[in-house]
Each structure stands twice: as structure tokens, then as C-alpha cells.
Amino acid sequence: MEFLKLANRRYATKVYSSQKVVSAETMEELKEILRLSPSSINSQPWHFTFVTNPQVKEDLAAHSYMNGDSIKKVSVLVVFSVTKDIEKFEQENIDVLPASWKDFYVTMVKAHGDGAVRSWMENQVYLSLGYFLSACMALGLDATPMEGIDRHAYADILPLDGQDVLFAVAVGYADPSDAFHPDNMAKSRFAATRIITHI
Template identity: 40%
Template sequence: MVVFRVLKNPEDFEKQIEGNLPEGSINYYKNFVKSKGNDAVKSWLKHQVYLLLGVFLSACAEMGIDSTPMEGIENAQYDLILNNKNYETLFAVSIGERSEQDSNQPKITPKSRLKSETVILEV
């Protein structure tokens, strides 16, 4: 189980990037993200973590590791267990090796999908 978290305090992020990122990246953050206010910064930070989710899932697939992202978890309980003080849990990813006997595998029980004409509109 891998738990993905985000910094609660944008100032902590700003301390981390000073001296660790190129000046251009820091200026982008200051001019285009921070200038929109604290709520926008917090939203942007969460979106950065979701970008990492895509990379993580792709890396797992490349290494032959099965992975399942999970939202709707009890984030506050994860924070308690992990003793989060400066971070907030966003989601978790369960990783491992599939059981060949698991009937939830698409090769055993195919997924049900709507026809593409139902969900794709040609304009």
C-alpha cells in the first residue's frame, strides 16, 4: 500500500523548492501559481500529486506490478495512523501480484462497457 499525501501548508512547499529547483521553475510558481491566492496554491499542489499518480501507475505496469488507485478512503484515519502533521492524505494505491484464481481479472470475467457510440459524440 502506497499512500499519497500533499503538504498542508504552502509555505512548507516554498521552503522545499528554494535551492532545489531551477530559478525558472521557482519564478513560474511565484508568478503564475502563488499570485492566484492560497486556495489556488493548495489546489495546484494536490493536482501535482495526481500527476505523480499517473507516473506511478505507469511505472508499476512497466515493472509487471498490479496496482489499484483508491479514493474514498478514510483520509483522516490514514493521517492518524501515519501521524501526519504537515501532510494531508489524498489517496492510496494498492500494489502487488495478482492471483491467477481471482475471478475479477478481465480475462476471466470480461469488463462490461457501453458501446462507443453511446459515450463518444462526433461533432
């Protein structure tokens, strides 16, 4: 199906089918897709944790506000994290880059302080979110990006080394009875005239 048609069909799923699960093969494909995510100067300041273990999903669901029920039912929950230690990130991810890319980091990002570095790193992880949601759509999977999670509780539950949790994405197959399903609810977006300028 062409991209625009898929974009009209994809939606932030609220109710998942607990019958239909993501196959092991598709899960491996999703991991490889995430590994191939683009990032500024190929900095890759991220870690992706795939959670399928029912007990761990249950534990995370208890710290996921309105998303708890979806997480319990869905096949896979992918937790997106950003590297915590800037010094370590610079040694392992930046120092290995070509000199001109390193220069970009030093002059355009690092020169503005740790806050700017941190926000730039998080931007890269959010970019992988957009890319991942489109990939799920192309693979015929339903997905829900979730900022409505307790990041600190997640970090305590998951075996994350030197990473800060940012958000999660539930991936599975929607239950067609979901009130938010595109067959049940029209897509709501601002008009193109409001948000797009073509000069």
C-alpha cells in the same frame, strides 16, 4: 510486452493473492521510481508511505470502506500525501529552484490564491499516481488506486509530519479468480470517437 498490450491487461484489482508477496528488491525499485516522478517545475510536493506492517495495514483497512478486504490481503499499501504548509513548501521546494521556475510559480500559481496553490500541489501528487500505476504494470505487478479511504483516520494512524493524505495504492499480485480480472471481465471504456479529436 509492449505498452498497449499491458494497458489492456492492467486493471484496478479487487482480489489479491495473499500467497504471493512483492519482494524487498521490487519494493526498493518502486520507492526509487516514485522518487523519480515528474512534477511541474520539479516542485515535488509529496510524501509516499509504504505500509507492509500487518497490524498497520489492518488498522488502515478498518478505515477504507469497500477497500478494506483488499488492503488486509495485499502485500504493500502505498499512501500518497501532499505537503500541508504552503509557506514551508515555498521555502523548501520553491525557493531552491532557478529564478524563471520560481517566477512561473509566483505568476501562474500563487497569484491565484491559496486554493489554486493547494489544487496545483495535489495535481502533482495525482500525476505521480498515473506514473506509478504504469510503473507497476511494467514491473508485472497488479495495483489498485484507492480514493475510498478515510483520509483523516489514515493521517491519525500514520506517522506523517506536515502532510495531508490524498489516496492510497495497493500493490501486489491479483488472485485470478477476481471477477474484475481481464480474463473474467472485458475492459469498459468510451469509444475513441467520443473522447479523442485529431485535427
